[in-house]
Amino acid sequence: MLASVFIPAVSAEEVNVYSGRQEALIKPLLDKFTSQTGIKVNLVTGSGDALISRMQAEGELSPADLIIMADAGRLVRANQLGLLQDINSDEILRHIPASLRADDNHWIALTKRARPIMYVKGKTDPYSISSIADLTDARFAKQICIRSSGNIYNQSMIASLIILDGEQQTLEWAKGIVNNLARSPKGGDRDQINAMVAGECSIAIANTYYLGGMLTSDDPATRAVAQQVGVIWPDQDANGTHINISGAGITKYAPHKAQAQALLSFMLEQESQQWYAEVNHEYPIIEGVKWSDELASFGQFDAQKVDLETMGALNDEALRLMDKAGWR
C-alpha cells in the first residue's frame, strides 16, 4: 500500500491494445489519446487470427484490454470464443447503430469500409454495370480480378450475399465469378487494381481505402495507376453495396476496463473519426464527419443493410460455398 504512494497516478494509467490493424493505421490516433488523457497505450499488432489465438492461450491472465480488428468476422469469432465482455457504456453505445455492433454489445464498429466494383476509365462504360450480378455475364469472360477465398473480405462479402439472396443464388453468382476470372486469385486488393490497370482484366473488386491510399501515395507511379481507376457502386436500386467494418471490443478479463472505455470513446469523437476518414479513407461511423477528397470523389452510395453479427457468424459457410464454386 505504501509503495503505491511513490508511483505517480499518471504512469499507473495504461491500456493494452491487441490490434489486427497495422501499426501505421492506428498509432497516430493512440498517441493523440495518450497526450490528451495521460493514459499510456501499449500496442501489440499482429494478424487478427494470431491475436485471437494468443488471447485464448493467455486466458484469464491476458494483459489485453481492447482488441481492434479490421473486419466484423474476427470480432464475431472472438466473441463466440468468449473473449469479450459488455462494453457497458451508454456514452459509447448511443453513437453506434444496432446493425453496427454486437447484439450483446461486446463489440462495436469504429469505421466502415466499402467493397465496390472498380474499372479503368475510358475502357469500360460504368453505366453498363449496375449490379454485381452483371459481372457473371459472358461479356466479362476472363475479365474479373479478385483476391482469393481465403481472404476475410471476400468471405464477409459472400456471407452478406447469403443473407440477402440466399445460399443457392449466391452459389450461382460465385460460380459465375469464378467462370469469368482473368487469372487464379492471388495478391491483395491493391494487386487486383494494379493488374486491372496493367490490362490483365477489366474489372476489379476491392475496398475503396486501398484506392484512396494509392491516390495519395508518395510514389508518383502508384498515383498514376490509381488515377485511371473509377468506382462503380453496384446494386443501388436493390440491396446496396457490400460494406464491412473495422471495430473493437473490450476483453473479458481486461485489467483496465475504464481506460479501454475511455479509448473507445476517444475513437468515436468527431476528430478521431475525421482522422480515419482523411488518413485511412474509411467511412466514419458517426454523422457529420467530413470525408477525404478521395472518398468524396468516389461518390455517395447506399450500403447493404445486413446485420454484421449475422454476417460474421456465416463466415465458415461462406468459405464452404466459395470452395464449392471453385473459388480458390
Ligand code: FE
Ligand atoms: Fe485491408
